[in-house]
Amino acid sequence: MTQPSLDVVAIGNAIIDVIANCPETLIDELGLSRGGMMLIDAEQATSLYAAMGPAREISGGSAANTLAGLAALGAKCGFVGQVAQDQLGEVFTHDIQAAGIRFDVPARPGNPPTARCLIFVTPDGQRTMNTFLGASHFLPPEALDEGVIADAAVLYLEGYLWDPEEPRAAMRKAIAAARAAGRKIAFTPSESFVIDRHRDDFLSLIAEGQIDVLFCNEHEMAALTQLDDFEAGLALLSAQVPVLVVTKGAEGAVALSGGERAQVGAEPVARVVDTTGAGDLFAAGFLYGHVRGKNLTDCLRMGAICASEIISHYGARPECDLAAYVAQRMG
């Protein structure tokens, strides 16, 4: 087994976030899923955008955000995802490449346009996401370079992309390539509704030993295990994955690995501005510690610190020198 030249390669949605503040009342008026993620079609995207206040556009996408965090911490990363040949596709491509991440999937000509996520941020900092997936769901399996997968220590996959057929095939191909090369696979089911649609697939992957590091939040764990009891869920999953990481929002996170258990509280912040990307950046901090061989508690701490940076401002990509920010807080 040769030494990989990348730390992490990820497959995920290539999305531009469109982020606007909104009053609490607008969430109900528009019938949105407060705090959640809802898929919308082109027509809904147009009408929701019209109902939205002045916004800012910042590159997003769950796994892409995690990579941006990893790259900012010093990891070498590659991304696989699909943009369209349009201005938002150029923005996504620029931002991920400017973060130092390898990304060379050609932009897709014609319709649909590059994916965008309309994010309504209420005064408490909670984000309500409405995603028009556009070109993102047309990632063809042929776009996947198995050599790149084999050349990364960890393959990271987001459940959001399990819905459409082509990217799912690309992810299955990537899993096989990673396994053949003896690489680790990290996975997040992304969202409870995604789990409802693909529980059998996800449980099979876990049971077959295809997942080395599993990230989820408490609601996703409950959806995955169909167990309401937090400890029972932990016991069930930790018996099947080498590393299990479960986040609990403001209550912090817990990790189990090889019989060891660690937990941390949330890192305090002066003001929660926008929670978009909190889970993505938690995964970034944890994975960075993991690939650098840190102990379980330090991995969790790094995750909590990265999440605290991202919720202090709009958008899900780090704004400060994340490596310095983490180093200062790790002490």
Add this chain to the structure above:
Amino acid sequence: MTQPSLDVVAIGNAIIDVIANCPETLIDELGLSRGGMMLIDAEQATSLYAAMGPAREISGGSAANTLAGLAALGAKCGFVGQVAQDQLGEVFTHDIQAAGIRFDVPARPGNPPTARCLIFVTPDGQRTMNTFLGASHFLPPEALDEGVIADAAVLYLEGYLWDPEEPRAAMRKAIAAARAAGRKIAFTPSESFVIDRHRDDFLSLIAEGQIDVLFCNEHEMAALTQLDDFEAGLALLSAQVPVLVVTKGAEGAVALSGGERAQVGAEPVARVVDTTGAGDLFAAGFLYGHVRGKNLTDCLRMGAICASEIISHYGARPECDLAAYVAQRMG
């Protein structure tokens, strides 16, 4: 003279700002004009964008930013500017309309694309702007609805748009329409280099009594009057315009009107994040006070307070409830 239904109508560039942090050294490496505004062509825009870090996109344009501030304060506004039929044009249109500003100039099909301004923000919060004007410079005089101009208490014009022939013709047409309807005209020369190219035009407008409210910073006043002495410049211009407002960055601002003189210091902020739009929002606060009949000192205070909000975050459009922010600080 009928009562106007709009407070302010503005003609300006329709631009999307692309804002990235950058180290101090990059400004010199790229040969940029630190703290200034440089016009770039499509080729330069491509190469500069490639050299830029991960960015955020926020609607901009000097006069459009001023209107966004005015609208946030409660003024009724209209905007005249040109976007292309592309995704960035849709973003600009959405953001200005979502701010409650009337904007109905049809998007221009084909090339060039919507204008964008590549803004490099150094750690001290200073912004260095590089503008690709694209469709913005193709605003045709026919796009100007003279009825809308006549229906606004104040016509606000930005000097940036004086360069290209078509928008200049549109602005001259607007000046005539505003004068015929007995409306006031406010003007900013925008930038010293713009003044170098159009000093005679600007001085003629002032000498002919076409400008009722003139906004400039100290460097622009020196370029306009060709007088190095601040007081001499003030004396020369204030003799020709009913209201003269001169900003001095961190040193505050001074205003002269009808023999009265007032001045304010800059409003303190916890941290200067990005100075983009400071002058635009100063103009917004001052003009809002002016159209609401406030005294000269209060107009200046409102300008300083609005500028303080905008430099506390990335981008030149207000992020908070600006009316509440100003009310709280005005006491």
